Amino acid sequence: MLTLRARAGAGASILGLALALGAPAHAADTGPADAPAGAAGQVSARPTISGHVYDETGAALPGARIAVEGTPFEASTDAQGGFTVAVPEAGRPVTLAIDYLGRPHTTRTVDVADRDAPVDITLPAAGQPGDIVVTGASLLDNTARALNQQRQADNTVTILSADAIGRFPDPNIAEALQRVPGVGIERDQGEGRYINVRGAPSEWSAVSVDGVQIASVDPSTRAVDLDTLPSDIVANIAVTKTLVPSQDADSISGAIDISTRSPFDRRGFALTGMAGASYNQFGKTSDYRASGAISDRFGPDRQFGVLLSGSYSMTHRRPDNVENGWVRNAAGRYLVAETFFKDYDTKRERIAGTGALEWRPADGHRLYLRGSYAQFEDDEYRDRLGIVWSDGTVRAGATDTAATYDRTRINKQVRHRTQRNEIWSVVGGGENRLGEGKLSYDVSYTRSQQTYPNRNELLFRSTLRPTLSYDFANNADLPTYSLFATGEHLQVANYGFYENTFRSNTTKNDTFSAQIRGDVPAELGSGDATLSVGGRYRERTVDADEERFRNRDASAALGRTLAGVLSDQESRNFDYDLGERIDPAKADAYFAAARPDSPRRVSDSRIADYRVKEKVLGIFGMGKFEFGATTLIAGLRVESTDFRGDTATFNAATNVYGARTSKTGYLEFFPNLTLRQEFSPDLIGRFALTRGINRPNFVDLVPRTLVEDDGVLIVRQGNADLRPTLSNNVDAGLEYYIRPLGIIAVNAFYKDLTDYRYTVTRNGTFDGRIARLTQPINAPDGKLYGVELNWQQQFGFLPGMLGGFGVFANYTYTQGDARLAQADLTGRSVFRLPGQSKHMWNASLFYERGPVNLRVAYTKRSDYLDEINTGDRTLDLYWEGRGQLDATGSLQLTKEVNLFVEGKNLTNSAGVRYFGDRQRVYEYEKFGFTLFGGVRVKL
Structure with missing residues (x-):
């Protein structure tokens, strides 16, 4: 960054701007504000x-x-x-x-x-x-x-510091961010994975590590899996809700910048560490976590710095899960098509580390090399008991909550799935004072990779075709199923081998970027002006490779029967007796023997593969004008995007493979006006007019056609004509900082959306057959608006010991919708935005006095849309709002040693999804509470 705060003539300013514009591209700030x-x-x-x-x-x-x-x-x-x-x-x-x-x-x-x-x-x-x-x-x-x-800060930003994160039971970045005003999280088996900032879809928030944007490991979305990143390797997290021109424009709702530790965070030597273990209610299992960091500065003037940090955690969970798939028949009756009782045994391991080398030979000069690595491995065994109601015939008299079916099917399946996510980045750069100015630059390389080395399934099906019934009337979460009274699923001898399936896939997302920035300051009347210019070039390559195998031949059983792979352990979900668990070792032995002989589904494997290359060049120019208590930033960012996607095609009629390529490119402009008004040192007003973009997910743009044929032909197609979603944003806020420590703030926002993307499903034909066709398209327009309230305060004004109490609370109201390109089959033309909860709030009461720190925290979000059903809006899929109670306590034994205990999900809150109406529960899952204890050391 070239930062000059001097009198400068027009010629010098223009020359500085021209030099920066002609340099390799660069962009976003690494701090909470744009160069205060x-x-x-x-x-x-x-x-x-x-x-x-x-x-x-x-x-x-x-x-x-x-x-x-x-x-x-x-x-x-x-x-x-x-x-x-x-x-x-x-x-x-x-x-x-x-x-x-x-x-x-x-x-x-x-x-x-x-x-x-x-x-x-x-x-x-x-x-x-x-x-x-x-x-x-x-x-x-x-x-x-x-x-x-x-x-x-110049713009609206929320900061989370590392030690403050550590005082909540939040082991990953997603869970740490749930405490921020306006941020809700999406969970997987009780653990936070994705975030929704201000009620927006998760892919509308870009994530950076040390100023370098990282890509999603999941090939289906641009949203970053934040459960891959542990919270104990960071120095702080900045959530920027109003961007300035120097920042990448692809964060409509908010940019997340994760800063790792620097050796210059302290004067000299520093050593920190943490270790602990837990007790988990469900399964009576344990978790383990440990982390550490060491840094030092050396040299004649301590101008050299080095830092290393590492983190390890292992969680062992056994959640209970029941799922029901619902349909509506021609008579308008809601019926359950299938029910699955899932018994999980999941181990999740996280390994992460950071390193930094830095040299600061003189004030205004520094060179640095930083690297980070994070690995997340989910090793999961899942026993599944299934009732396929739709394979039978429903009897007359069925209601929307109860039905009886003749000739249903019962199956039992074991799945062993291993998922491995890896995110690593390396960035080298520097800052140098040049005369009266400063130049900053860096070059980075990141890789996000997701691998499924095992997605192995073995399915047994019962020869019995019993008459079964269900009743949701009294308890939609845990309904009554007659199967558990009659017990046909326990008759192990009646199960026979049906099929095995094997899948493996790897998606690699490699990103190279280079950036540079310059600032040319000048006096402007009674104030100061800083003219800034810079840019970033980013090139991203995505390679997705998938293999699919399946065998339904009787010989594929390899002599195994269901009885031959069962253990003597009880399998139970809630109060449902599922019989005996399948022995993982016996299942793995079967998979190892059967996979070499399982035929590859060549067409499915080849057409699922794709390669993507995306190039983004962004340049910006802006001015920062300071007149006493008023700071005004005005500028323009321009981003050019070029996209190419390649995939295979297959003609089932001629059995011929081909290739298909899609190309698209566009140029977008992002004007910006940001105002900061300091009414007093503690009363700050902010106002911003900004514009943001969200580019389509890669899999939506790639011209793939995926076909599934299990009785019903389902065709999923990409759309090379998809346009990016654009948003014109208005933000205003007022913050009052309470002495000695606290804040009361209110922030309002409005987002005018163009070309929101959604997936439409319609009936049609494919290769001459009736099919359900699914494809992403653009909605013409939409909106998202809301208000955030935030209050933090320590009550030091109270007498005596009461002065140790304090409060941390925030509330967010959001509302939003988008208009369909054409009305769906039920006549709907407007729908809610997925991920948008109308109400989100956090409340925490804490006590800190001397060596004692205690905190009770509750977080809650209201229901939100998960998936749109354009064929029947009454079957839109929703997540029910969920609240969670957590508690932490710590005791500072010495200046260096701290003992702590954490309680997570103390109310054992369930995760619930439902189709349109709370009575039609799709998924009901509980995870239990976790008690964690350990020690922290800080030298």
Whole structure:
């Protein structure tokens, strides 16, 4: 970043802009705001003073306001506590006033003549009566770090600091983000995976690590699986809800920037560690977690820094799960087509690490090399008892909640699935002062990869065709099934081999990017102006390879019967007796023997493969204008996108394979106006007019045609003509920062949407046969709007021990919809946005006094749409709103050692999905509570 805060002629400004525009492309800021005025490394024609601000432990304090008393000059500290601030021309001592929420106001007198020597300032902890006592291990200290950065930011941003994350039972990034105003999470088996920011679909939020955007491991979406990333390898997380032109435009709802630790986060040597274990209610299993980080600075002036960190966790879960698939017949009656009782035994392992090398030879100069790696492996055995109602005949008298079927089918299946996600990135770059300016640049390479080495299934089917019934009237979650009274599923001798299936697939997403940025400042009347220009070039290649095998020949049983693969362990979901579990070792032995002889489904395997190449070039220019308490950012970002997708085709009639290619390209403009008004040091108003984009998912653009034929012909097709979703955004907010530490804030937003994408299913023909055709298309327009309320405060004004209490609470209201390109089969033309909960809130009561920290937290979101059914809106799939109660407690034994205990999902809240009406439950799942305890060490 080239940052100049000097008088500069028009010629110099134009030359600087032209040089940056002609350089390789670059983009987004790595901090919570777009280069706060006076941030470290900024220079001016005026004399300047540079330095760092630390706490009493040597930890950097970001977001501190540095003001030169008696002048209009001020600055803010960056992520490593660094600052550069202009001072008067006269060669006389100046007094720096340091304002930092949560700590006493501090002044420091500095001789301007010594301005080339960096100034290190240590802020004392508050210790007077009525003040908050802050220590290096204090949760309040980390709350202060977040609030100070938010206060000084130019745009609307929420910060989560590492230690504050650690005080909640949130083992991955998705779960940590659920505490942020306006953020809801989507869970898988009780663990957070995707996020919905401000009621928007999950793919509308780009995720970056150390300023480098990472790609999704899941080939079906651009949304990043945030359960792959553990929360204990980060320094802080910034959720930017209003972008500025220097940031990538592909975050309609909010950009997530994860910053890993830097060796310059502290003055010198630092060592942290954590280890613990849990008890899980369901299955009576245990989880294990451990992490550590070590860093140091060395050299004559401690200008070199090195850091290494690592994290390991293993979770062992056995959730209970029941699923019911619903249909509506020609008479309009709702009927259950199939029921599955799923008995899971899942182990999830996460391994992650980061490394950093950094050299800061002088103020305003640094070179760095950073890397991160995260691996998530889900090794899952699933026993499934199935009732296929639709293979039978429904008797007269069926209602929408109860029915009896003749000649149903019963099956029992075991599946062993191993999923491995890997995300790694490496970025090298630097910042250099050039005369009166500064240039920043970096080059990065990332890979996101998802592999399924095992997706093996063995299915047995009973020869019995019993008459069975169900009744949802009294309990839609756990209805009555006559099977568990008559027990046909327990007659093991009547099961015979039906089929085996094997699938494996690998998706690799490789991304190269290069970026550069320059800032050319100039005085503008009584204020200052900074002209910024830069760009990013990003090239992404996706390779998806899938293999499918299936064998239904009787010989494929290899002599195995159901009885031959059963164990002596009971299989039970809730109160349903499913019989005996299938022995994992016996199942794996069968899979190993059967897979080599299972025929490959060649056409399915080949047409599922694809290759994608996407190139995005973005350039921006903007001006930042500061007039006293008013900061105005105005600018334009332009992004050019080129896309190519290649896939195989297959003609079933001629048995001939071919190839198909789709190409598309577009140029989009993103104007931006951002206003920050400081009514007082603690009352900040913000307003922004921005524009954002969400590009289509790769699998939606690739011209694939996937065919499934199990009695009903289902054809899924890509759409090369899909357009990106665009959003024109209006945001306004007011924040009041409470002394000594707290905030009350309100933020409102409105998003005007164009070309929202959704999937339409219709009846038609394919290869001369009647089929259900599914394809993504664009909706003409839509909208999303809402308001966020946030309150955090520690009640230090209360007398005595009561002063340790505090509150953390936020509430978000959102509303949104999109208009269909054409009415669906039921006449609907408008639908809710998937992922949009009308109500989301968090409430936490905490107590922190001396060595004791206690916290009880509750998070809740209301129902939201999961999938649209364009054939029948009454069968839209919804997630029921879910609340979760968590609790944490810790005891600071010494300055270095902290003991802690966590309770997660203490109310054993269920995960529920339903079709259109809460009575038509599709999935009912419970995970149980988890009690976790351990020790933290910080040196």
